[in-house]
Amino acid sequence: MPIRSMPFQRPSRSLACAVALFFAAAGCQRDAEAPATPATANAPRVQIDATLGLADNSGSLRYDGTVDSETTRNAIERALLSVYGNGRAQGSIDIDPTAATPIWAAGLEGFLRTLSTVPGAGLRLSGNQASLTGPLDADQRRALRAAAERAFPGMRLSGLFEPPGDDSATARTLSPEALAKTLNETRVAFKPGSGEVSDDSLALVAQAADAIRAAPDGTRLLIVGPVTPSNDAANDVFLSRQRAEALKVQLVLQGISPAVIDTRGWGQNADGTPAENASPPAGGASMRFELLR
Numbered sequence: 001m002p003i004r005s006m007p008f009q010r011p012s013r014s015l016a017c018a019v020a021l022f023f024a025a026a027g028c029q030r031d032a033e034a035p036a037t038p039a040t041a042n043a044p045r046v047q048i049d050a051t052l053g054l055a056d057n058s059g060s061l062r063y064d065g066t067v068d069s070e071t072t073r074n075a076i077e078r079a080l081l082s083v084y085g086n087g088r089a090q091g092s093i094d095i096d097p098t099a100a101t102p103i104w105a106a107g108l109e110g111f112l113r114t115l116s117t118v119p120g121a122g123l124r125l126s127g128n129q130a131s132l133t134g135p136l137d138a139d140q141r142r143a144l145r146a147a148a149e150r151a152f153p154g155m156r157l158s159g160l161f162e163p164p165g166d167d168s169a170t171a172r173t174l175s176p177e178a179l180a181k182t183l184n185e186t187r188v189a190f191k192p193g194s195g196e197v198s199d200d201s202l203a204l205v206a207q208a209a210d211a212i213r214a215a216p217d218g219t220r221l222l223i224v225g226p227v228t229p230s231n232d233a234a235n236d237v238f239l240s241r242q243r244a245e246a247l248k249v250q251l252v253l254q255g256i257s258p259a260v261i262d263t264r265g266w267g268q269n270a271d272g273t274p275a276e277n278a279s280p281p282a283g284g285a286s287m288r289f290e291l292l293r
Contacts, residue, residue, distance in 0.1 A: 045098045048099050050072070053122075053125075056116075063091035063092075065094070068102070069101075107151030111123075118143070120134045131161070134253060141161070148161060160206055173216065183212075187204070187287075213255075213256070221260060225266055237267055237268060241264065241272075247287070
């Protein structure tokens with residue numbers, strides 16, 4: 001049987017209007033229910049210090065740092081090239097737009113001309129502070145301090161920039177017992193929660209190295225790291241050992257042979273195992289130097 005097609009009937013105007021009104025109303029409801037996107041204010045970015053680290057190694061220079069712009073980086077690299085020439089200075093400098101413009105950049109080349117004459121010297125520039133490290137004698141330290149005062153006026157000079165003490169104090173030979181007494185009276189500080197020697201104590205480390213050199217050949221020392229008790233005894237011992245090692249590294253940088261110094265964390269046996277019934281006093285314990293026989 002043939003299938004008859006039903007004639008198409010156009011919807012009435014009233015039905016079309018009703019459908020249109022329904023979707024319009026639904027759309028308006030969705031718009032009303034959609035949460036307004038809050039305008040986000042640009043949060044201010046925290047500014048950091050520009051930094052530059054320099055370390056001389058047998059006449060070549062390693063450097064690293066973070067500065068504010070390509071312009072600053074190019075100026076630093078031109079200063080390095082001017083003083084050290086091609087190939088003698090190697091490293092990289094990152095750019096961070098949140099870094100402050102370094103106040104030390106303008107005087108850097110002038111200081112480098114003195115630094116380049118002192119093998120083994122190291123410099124760390126950060127914000128308003130310049131810190132000097134390395135196996136430097138008193139004359140070298142004085143020369144570098146004078147150069148820093150010219151190149152970086154108003155900056156805080158720390159580490160081995162601190163004026164050296166009286167050379168006559170360690171010019172004489174110290175007995176091993178006198179050496180241990182001298183070292184135990186030297187209060188080396190560390191950065192809070194860190195195994196790193198404080199920049200302000202680097203001058204004391206240099207004096208300690210001078211005292212060790214004044215002792216008889218064959219004198220050997222044990223450094224027992226300081227301890228500050230907390231709720232984590234294992235970490236206390238770890239940090240104590242780390243600080244003893246850090247001081248040894250600084251003494252080696254001052255020219256002391258690593259073979260004459262052993263290190264140990266507080267409450268450790270010679271093999272590094274915990275000593276039996278060892279518990280630090282409530283107020284902690286200071287760095288300790290002992291003679292090794």
